[in-house]
Amino acid sequence: MKFNTKTIHGGQIKEKAYGAVMPPIYQTSTYSQKSPGEHSGYEYSRTQNPTRHALERSIASLENAKYGLAFSSGLSAIDAVMKLFSPGDEIISTNDLYGGSYRLFNKIYAKFGLKFIFTDLRNLKQTDKLVTNKTKLIWVETPTNPMINIIDIKGLSKICKSNNLLLAVDNTFSTPYLQKPMDLGADIIMHSATKFLAGHSDVILGLLALSNDELAEKLYFIQNSSGAICGPMDSFLTLRGIKTLHVRMKRHCENAKVIATFLNNHNKVDKVYWPGFENHLNHDVAKSQMSDYGGMISFTLKGDFELVKKITSSFKIFTLAESLGGVESLVNHPATMTHASIPKEERDKIGIADNLIRLSVGIEDISDLVDDIKQAIN
């Protein structure tokens, strides 16, 4: 089955009771049993629910993975992965990580004895040197948020394989439409399905996809034991969103390309971060591991925070809001919004300047979007 067919049919099974075309929302906590212990495969909805199960099979299919797991949020999916590790274990991650992941690592899991090393994962040699006999995992996000850096998944996978480490990829920004980390050597794929996968800014949900049997068993055990599962309604909404993923992503990419080019030629714009530019530091890596360049763009304005505040408040079609990946275009000021939980000195080190603006380019008519940016900047 080709990808664009998988978004609609991947991992889905025909509903037998009434022939419903859409997966029913099984809003139930428990299931009747014929005799003690003899059930239909479903006993209790924390453990498994048919609607959630349909979503889990869908993400496994899209990511060319064997297993899928769904959680109440992207962060609870990451939380489940962290529970694989024990005090003293070391995890290497990127220094311009999603703010919430950084907070989970540094404020929650560091307290329980996990050690996190944040580095520029684009530098593979340096990353290799940071591996010790305690290192267990490399956690990567690419493109990164909000600097839109591109990290070489295959390169990291080589380091992981030769040191017996796991490689986890947060594939939220790319989605399997653009990038398939499993095919590039990743062990675990994580999604904030809240963003592009569900795609309509109406649900918070997290997903994992993986193929290793033993690892999957451990993660299902954690999912059931910790219980951060998503409900059947949210599973349904995400499944519904995924059906149009390929159509939406195509338009996100087309619109972003036009806007990145427009910004690049604007005299009030300083730098534009978009991996489709040939002079983007890892353009070649992006070209080889992604099928297109995505809907996310960051840029700096020539001016200070006051000007940025004025401009980000002047958009009429772009909405000033956190989050990304929905059909509607959003504008975000990372330093005060999504990345405020990262200390200023850390932000400065990675380039999250006070005059940095991040756009999540939606699928509206491109001329309206360009006009809106024009009027806001002017």
Ligand SMILES: *Cc1c(COP(=O)(O)O)cnc(C)c1O
């Ligand atoms: C939003 C986001 C998360 C967290 O997901 P939630 O669904 O908000 O919990 C993790 N990683 C990235 C890259 C994100 O954009």
